[in-house]
Amino acid sequence: MPVSRIAVGSPAEAGQADALKAALAEFISMLIFVFAGEGSGMAFNKLTDNGATTPAGLVSASIAHAFALFVAVSVGANISGGHVNPAVTFGAFVGGHITLIRGILYWIAQLLGSVVACLLLKFATGGLETSAFSLSSGVGAWNAVVFEIVMTFGLVYTVYATAVDPKKGNVGIIAPIAIGFIVGANILAGGAFDGASMNPAVSFGPAVVSWTWDSHWVYWLGPLIGAGIAGLVYDTIFIGPVTHEQLPTTDY
Template identity: 85%
Template structure:
């Protein structure tokens, strides 16, 4: 059972050089991801007079996020594992692949990276455009959105497990960043029109802080964390054979 492998760790981890390097890598990767992803929405709004909610805008957001996440995961993979998402970190924690204290360090770095990226976007555009904050579409209730986030994040974290965490991944690990970017892009096409398709609490947290808009923010934390936990438990229980399971190095997930 995955829960039996959960490790709390030690507060001393927060001062270990490798943990600090990993947190810095998560911070930088998140800036790269959020700046490109949120920036694409702002650019599309400027070019099309608030057209980011149109079909073309949805496709543009999907492509931009897929490409940006592919790069962000790739550049952080050899240092922190390239989580670039508090929900992915939580899924790795549930499976016993990262300690609680290191997870907290990652979460802080990821949220700070998102905030800094949104502040840079606001400053570099002269404050003329607001950094898009996540919101529910008309007719979509909070609990409907929670289900959307659970399902989409399940697909994301399941993909992470299959391509990056599973000890049997073999050569398929090479395409992990691409697969992770693709599933996020596809999920944006599926759920973006309903609740923005966050799948990433840090991505929704940054714009909320900069715009000081907190409507339904809990949705973008609860849904992804539940979806990540379910994906981790399912994959660990059914696809990672217990007697061949190995704790991954701290530089990976």
């Protein structure tokens, strides 16, 4: 069982050069992703007089986030594994592919990267704020939780299949674009209902800058549950009882 491979790690790990470099890579990747993804929505709003919630705005957001995540994962892959998402980090932890100490470093870096990106957007746009994620009319909090669980399950399952699985072979080459594509597709599916976060850090930055916390817990609970289920399912059924030494510990 992957749960038996869960590792806390040593406190000294937090001060190791490779762990700090990996955290810095996560910070930069998250900044790139959020700045481009959230910035595209702000630009669309400006050009269309608040039309980001139109069908065209949804398609624009899907494409921008897919492209930006493809790049953000690619540039961080050789350093940190290119998680760019606390839910992905949690899914990797559940499967025994990253220690708790390193995972916490990643979380801090990812959350800071998102906040800094939103602050930079606010400054660069002359004071405009990135809108916090919110539920659409008629969508309840638990409806949104289910949406986030299913969408994040698909994302983390894709990460495992293309980047984590030691049997991935040449499929690993397309991991960043596959991860970007599933996020883009999920935004088309869930964006009109709850914004389709799948990423607690992406929700956290706008919430901090706008100081709007309505239903914010949805964007943590859903992604973390979905990621945990995906990690357990893929690791238990498809990776199987391999030894811990055979599994990557830092690159996911």
